[in-house]
Structure formats: structure tokens, C-alpha cells
Ligand SMILES: NC(=O)C1=CN([C@@H]2O[C@H](COP(=O)(O)OP(=O)(O)OC[C@H]3O[C@@H](n4cnc5c(N)ncnc54)[C@H](OP(=O)(O)O)[C@@H]3O)[C@@H](O)[C@H]2O)[C@@H](O)CC1
């Protein structure tokens with residue numbers, strides 16, 4: 370499991386560790402990791418031109434110590450000091466001792482333009498809001514130069530705790546972060562500014578139950594996947610009911626069933642107007658002619674994809690006693706009080722537009738503040754909410770558990786019907802006995818990976834994503 374902690378938790382762990390260590394030991398550990406990552410990125414350290422952007426906090430101190438290490442290995446290193454009188458004194462002294470140069474005021478942008486590597490030590494976890502104008506100009510210069518950009522701890526200007534970007538921020542090729550991931554490194558739009566992320570262990574002891582975010586990895590997903598036992602039969606494996614599609618949107622039903630058949634349940638029962646289309650494509654589906662309440666036994670329902678205006682079906686599913694997933698049109702049609710009144714919180718997987726409509730805000734607001742939006746929706750609907758998009762977040766109501774983040778997907782998944790496939794997969798996992806939280810996060814993990822495996826860098830159809838779920842499953846099990 371990968372975890373990310375809020376700044377206040379990181380600071381507390383840092384204080385505790387510093388009491389037991391000699392002065393500057395932590396910063397030396399951070400700088401050693403940072404310098405090693407920079408050296409790997411440069412083809413050759415000796416003779417390369419490195420420019421440090423140095424703010425007046427410890428983030429700048431890290432950059433100065435790392436710059437000193439690179440200078441000792443033969444790089445030409447120059448530092449741009451944003452507040453010359455306030456740069457980290459010991460770091461600056463160490464830097465000067467190895468012959469590091471300080472760039473004269475007025476020459477900074479020119480130096481950045483000619484650099485092979487720019488190290489962004491403007492601001493780390495001590496920053497608030499977008500970059501100030503002077504720093505923003507340097508970030509623009511770095512973006513315009515052909516230099517590789519390495520961010521120290523965080524790309525300067527992003528919000529560490531939320532992933533929001535309120536103004537200008539550095540765009541890095543690599544971020545070297547210390548002690549733990551910060552939420553902003555895993556959630557867009559900040560994640561996109563971070564480039565690839567490398568974690569340097571500096572010995573911080575973080576509380577096991579205090580993470581803000583967690584990201585499942587292959588091994589975690591492998592443990593959660595439902596695997597039939599010797600005594601299993603199709604009913605024990607779980608029957609998932611899919612209530613989806615309408616005369617106008619029969620395809621959504623077919624795609625949701627396509628996902629459901631690959632999500633681990635023993636059988637898929639379908640109710641709705643698209644029975645003929647479903648059976649033509651998937652003869653293994655149990656098609657019922659009734660509504661959900663009379664369709665026969667299921668262990669979980671997935672309702673809503675392509676439902677059109679069929680509010681009655683949605684209401685029947687919301688009233689069901691088994692776990693339910695409510696998606697797409699179902700999100701609009703479901704009665705909020707009835708959703709809140711359920712004993713088991715349902716799983717709601719909106720995309721940003723649907724989440725915005727439910728919250729009464731704009732889509733842009735949701736996309737700019739994903740973590741806030743997913744938590745608010747989970748409270749408002751007393752539901753487990755899976756907010757889809759470039760980074761998928763899964764939040765439980767109550768706010769105590771870490772929000773799960775999934776990044777296995779690819780932008781190629783932004784194709785019509787791919788959300789319907791995810792509905793089916795996650796509904797199937799619910800029927801197989803996973804909690805809403807696990808079904809949502811394992812579903813998103815498999816769906817994202819399936820999208821990647823199916824696309825392999827080219828456009829992909831939603832059907833191909835469903836077909837690749839088995840490949841993703843095997844990939845996870847193989848480890
Ligand atoms: N925690 C750990 O375990 C370890 C932490 N370590 C390192 O320490 C870092 C935290 O250092 P920190 O606390 O000194 O704060 P930091 O990020 O340098 O920011 C303060 C500076 O930013 C400035 N500034 C603020 N906002 C700004 C803006 N919008 N635009 C522009 N500037 C802005 C602010 O200016 P001021 O307001 O003072 O004028 C001040 O100069 C952490 O990220 C990691 O790198 C490692 O060494 C080892 C272990």
C-alpha cells in the first residue's frame with residue numbers, strides 16, 4: 370500500500386525524529402537522496418550545468434546541500450537566491466565551500482535558460498497558494514528552457530494537502546519527495562506538475578492509522594480479489610443484478626453487463642429494456658422480464674447506466690437490502706433522502722460533471738478540488754463515493770478512513786461507455802462480497818489497468834476495456 374500524509378502529520382513526525390538526531394541530519398539525508406536522483410537524470414554529472422532555485426526555507430536548504438554534492442562531483446552549479454539575505458545559512462555556506470556560485474540579480478532567467486538541470490527548491494511543504502510573481506517568473510523560465518526540472522519535495526506552488534493548484538506552479542519532470550508522499554503528489558491537478566515521483570526514506574516514523582490517502586498496489590488488490598474455492602458454486606460466488614439501459618441507450622446495458630461478467634461474480638442477472646441486445650451479445654446473462662424487486666435473488670445491484678428517465682427502477686434498487694451501486698442517470702434519478710436512509714452505504718461512481726451536478730457547483734470546481742468534492746459528496750449522500758477522472762478517488766462517509774486514490778488508468782479511458790464497464794466490474798465485486806470501499810477501489814484499479822493493456826498507446830473502445838479486464842486480473846495475480 371502506498372500512503373500519503375498531510376503536512377501537519379509530517380511535521381509532527383519530523384519533530385519527533387529531530388529530537389533524536391544530530392542537527393541537520395535529516396536535511397543531509399534528504400539532500401543525499403536528491404543529489405543521487407539528479408545525478409541519475411543527468412547523462413553525466415561532470416561538466417553539466419545545474420541551476421538551483423533557492424527559497425528562504427528548508428526546501429531551499431535541501432537544494433543547496435544537494436547542489437554542493439553535485440558540485441563536488443564536477444558539475445557547474447549556480448544558485449538563484451529568491452531572498453538573498455534569508456537563504457538557509459548552513460546550506461549556503463556548504464555550497465560556497467565547494468565553489469558554488471550565486472547568480473547575480475538580473476541574470477537568473479538567463480542562467481536557467483542555459484542549464485541542463487534546474488532544481489526547484491523555492492518552496493516545499495511550507496508554501497501556501499500559487500507562486501509569488503518573482504518565483505513564478507523563474508518557473509516560467511524553467512518551463513521554457515530545455516533543462517530537466519527536478520522539484521524538491523513538491524513542485525513549488527502546489528497545495529501539498531489537497532492537490533489543488535491556485536495560481537502558477539513549477540512543472541517538474543521528477544519530484545524527489547522526503548519521508549512520505551504528500552497528497553498533492555497523487556491527486557490532479559498537482560500530480561501532473563510533479564512528473565514522476567521518487568520517495569526518499571529519511572527515517573520518518575508515520576502513524577499507521579493517520580494517512581490522508583492510500584493507493585492500492587498489485588499485492589493489495591491480489592489479496593482482495595474474489596477467488597472461487599473448491600466448494601464454490603455460482604450463487605456462492607455472488608449474483609450481480611444489472612439494471613441498466615433503455616430503448617434509447619441499449620448499449621449502456623451491454624457494456625455494464627460486459628463489465629459485470631468479468632468482475633468475479635458467479636452470474637449476472639439483467640433487468641431492463643435492453644434484454645434482447647444483452648442476450649445477443651452475452652448469452653450467459655440471466656435476463657429477467659420483471660423489475661429489480663421481483664427479479665430473483667441477487668447479492669448486489671448496479672443501477673443507472675443508460676437508465677434514461679426510469680426513476681421507478683432506480684427507486685426499487687435504492688430500496689433493496691443488498692449492496693448497491695448507483696451510477697450515471699441513476700445518480701440524477703435517485704432520491705437523496707432514500708440513499709441516505711440505507712443501512713449499508715451505497716457505492717456512487719460519478720464523473721466530475723455528475724459530481725458537480727449533485728453538489729450544485731461547476732465541473733471546474735470539482736476538477737480543481739477533487740479531494741474536497743469527493744469527501745463532501747460522501748457526507749451529503751452518506752455513501753461511498755468514487756470520483757472518476759484522471760485520478761480516481763474513493764471516499765467513505767465519516768471521513769475517518771484514508772481516501773483511496775487510483776492512478777492505474779490512462780487518458781485513453783476517456784471514451785464513451787467506459788464508465789458503464791466500470792459500473793459492471795465494481796457491481797460484480799460488490800456481489801462477490803467486497804465492501805463498497807474495496808469494490809470501488811479494486812474495480813477502478815482493474816478497469817484502469819485494463820484500459821492501459823487494451824489501449825497500449827492507441828485509441829480504445831469501451832468494449833475492448835471490458836475484454837481486457839481478465840488480462841488485468843491475471844497481471845495482478847501474477848504480481
Ligand atoms: N519535514 C521533514 O521531515 C523534512 C523537511 N525538509 C525540507 O523542508 C521543507 C519545509 O521547509 P520549511 O518549513 O522551511 O518551508 P518551505 O517549504 O521551505 O517554505 C518556506 C519558504 O517558502 C516561501 N513561500 C511560502 N509560500 C510561497 C509562495 N506561494 N511563493 C513563493 N514563496 C513562498 C516562504 O517565504 P516567506 O513567507 O518566509 O517570505 C519561505 O521562504 C520540506 O518541503 C523539505 O524540502 C527536509 O530538509 C528534511 C526533512
Ligand SMILES: Nc1ncnc2c1ncn2[C@@H]1O[C@H](COP(=O)(O)OP(=O)(O)O)[C@@H](O)[C@H]1O
Pocket residue numbers: 720757758759760761778779780781782783784785786787788789790791816
Ligand atoms: N484523463 C483520464 N485519465 C485516466 N482515466 C480517465 C480519464 N478520463 C476519464 N477516465 C476514466 O474513464 C472512465 C470514464 O467514465 P465516464 O466518464 O463515466 O464515461 P461514460 O459515461 O462514457 O461511460 C472512468 O473510469 C474515468 O476514471
Ligand SMILES: [K+]
Pocket residue numbers: 428489490491492493520521522523524525
Ligand atoms: K519545491
